[in-house]
Amino acid sequence: MDLKQLEYFVRVAELGSFTRASIVLDIAQPALSRQVRLLELEFEQTLLLRNGRGVSTTDAGKLLLEYGRGILYQAERLREELGRARGALVGHVALGMPPGLLKILSVPILREFKARLPAAKLSIREGLTTSMQEALISGRLDLALLYNASPSPDVDLDPLLDEEMFLVSRQDDNKVPAQIPMRDLPNYPLIVPSRPNAIRMLIEGELANLGQRPSIALEVDGVSTILDLVAEGFGYAVLSRNAVANLAGKQVFQLCAIVEPVLYGKLSLALNSHRQVTATQRALIEIVQNVVADRLAKPACKT
Numbered sequence: 311m312d313l314k315q316l317e318y319f320v321r322v323a324e325l326g327s328f329t330r331a332s333i334v335l336d337i338a339q340p341a342l343s344r345q346v347r348l349l350e351l352e353f354e355q356t357l358l359l360r361n362g363r364g365v366s367t368t369d370a371g372k373l374l375l376e377y378g379r380g381i382l383y384q385a386e387r388l389r390e391e392l393g394r395a396r397g398a399l400v401g402h403v404a405l406g407m408p409p410g411l412l413k414i415l416s417v418p419i420l421r422e423f424k425a426r427l428p429a430a431k432l433s434i435r436e437g438l439t440t441s442m443q444e445a446l447i448s449g450r451l452d453l454a455l456l457y458n459a460s461p462s463p464d465v466d467l468d469p470l471l472d473e474e475m476f477l478v479s480r481q482d483d484n485k486v487p488a489q490i491p492m493r494d495l496p497n498y499p500l501i502v503p504s505r506p507n508a509i510r511m512l513i514e515g516e517l518a519n520l521g522q523r524p525s526i527a528l529e530v531d532g533v534s535t536i537l538d539l540v541a542e543g544f545g546y547a548v549l550s551r552n553a554v555a556n557l558a559g560k561q562v563f564q565l566c567a568i569v570e571p572v573l574y575g576k577l578s579l580a581l582n583s584h585r586q587v588t589a590t591q592r593a594l595i596e597i598v599q600n601v602v603a604d605r606l607a608k609p610a611c612k613t
Contacts, residue, residue, distance in 0.1 A: 313385055315349045318342055319357065320378045323371060324584070325448055327364035334448050383586045401590040402431040405598070406442040406454035409533045410553030411577075414605055415455075415598075422597045430590050438531070439508035446582050452591055453598065457575045458508035466583045468595075470602050472574040475509070476565040478540055478547040478554055486546075489567035493520050499527035501536045501545040509575060513548055516573060533557050550575055552606060577602070 322331040322342070332339040350357050357371035367375055389400055407415060416434050423432045437445065439459055445451040447464045459467055477498060479486045486498070495517060502510045502524070513524055527545035530536050534557045536547050541561045554563055579598055581587065587595070 311349060311352055313382065315345050316378050317382060318345045319349055319371075320375060320382060321449060322346060322358065322365060323367050323375045325364075326366065329364075330448065334450055379585060383588070386588050400429045401588060402433070403453065403591055403594050404433040404435060404451045405594065406435050406437050406445060406451045408438060408442075408455060408457055409436055410550060410557060411455060411606075412436050413556040414552055415601055418601045418605065419597055422601065423594060426597065427590060427593055430593075432594065438503065440506050443580065446580055449582070449585075452581070453594060454580045455598070455602075456508070456578050456580045458512050459576075459578055459580060462583075464583055466581045467578040468580075468599075470577045470579055470599065471607050472576055473550040473552065473606065475512075475548050475550055475568060475573040475575050476554075477568055478537070478549050479564045479566065480541060480543060481562045481564055483543075483564060486564055486566045489569050491570040492516055492568055492573065493522065493570070495548075495568065496522050496525045499525045499545040501528045501530055501539050501547050502526060503531045503536075504529045507531070509548060512573065512575065516571065534559075537561065537563070548573070577606070 318331070318335065318337070321335055322328055325331045325334065328339050328343055328346075332342045335342065346358065353370070353374070355370040356368050357374055358365040359368060386401060392400075405419070412434070420432060420434070423430070435445075435451065437454075439456045442451060442454040442456060443459060443462065443465055446454055447462075455470075456467070457473075459465065461467070477486065477490060477495070479498075490498075495513070500513070502513065505511065517524055528539060530539065533549065533553055536549075537554065537558055538561075539545065540547050540563065548568070551565060554565065579595065579602075581591075581595075
């Protein structure tokens with residue numbers, strides 16, 4: 311048994327599929343199957359049960375998965391400790407962020423990460439809440455900033471702050487008052503991402519509590535494109551002030567407060583609940599918490 315074989319097995323077992331694991335690991339599926347089969351031959355036990363929907367672990371496979379996670383964690387810790395002996399933490403960490411926060415947070419996070427962990431590597435990837443949750447579970451991300459994430463036994467959530475959401479309209483739109491009650495939101499045709507986007511589910515959930523549904527003008531998966539369409543008069547958006555400020559470019563918009571109730575997007579830092587946190591990841595967690603508190607928790611200037 312070698313660590314690479316063990317990593318292959320753990321990823322296949324966690325994802326329940328050779329196909330998905332081969333994509334995550336960037337290895338051909340036949341080669342991945344062969345390596346896992348060699349592991350089974352070495353232990354003289356069947357570790358995975360193949361079926362039409364994917365794979366499931368046998369009792370022996372469950373035991374190896376439990377120990378395998380620990381072994382891989384200890385191997386990563388060893389690399390970190392050897393790096394620490396040279397005077398610096400090492401390792402690679404992948405962080406996911408939503409589009410509205412990428413511009414405002416990526417540079418300060420990278421700057422602080424390089425200053426504190428010069429021998430380590432950081433990847434920052436853009437994504438929406440649902441796709442980033444899946445990436446956390448599959449191991450493609452180590453940490454992620456998520457809006458309105460649904461509770462999951464596979465993901466631990468550390469709430470960071472609540473961001474107020476606004477109805478966004480063209481600058482010259484005189485139909486929108488300074489604030490509107492939530493019950494009046496269906497009067498404004500919205501340009502929103504497709505389900506299960508977190509902000510869309512938040513809007514639909516709050517309106518459902520009032521016995522109403524939103525008026526959907528267009529479904530578009532991209533905040534910058536949504537703002538472009540709002541600027542062209544195709545409808546309205548519901549976004550945070552930070553998202554508008556960082557993705558509007560030279561365009562100017564009106565922000566209308568939503569009240570009764572106020573609509574908040576809950577921002578959390580998420581980790582895979584089945585994996586132990588390495589020292590490098592722990593350092594990044596502290597950096598992200600500090601940058602979010604410094605850049606987002608302070609009141610923003612009025613638009």
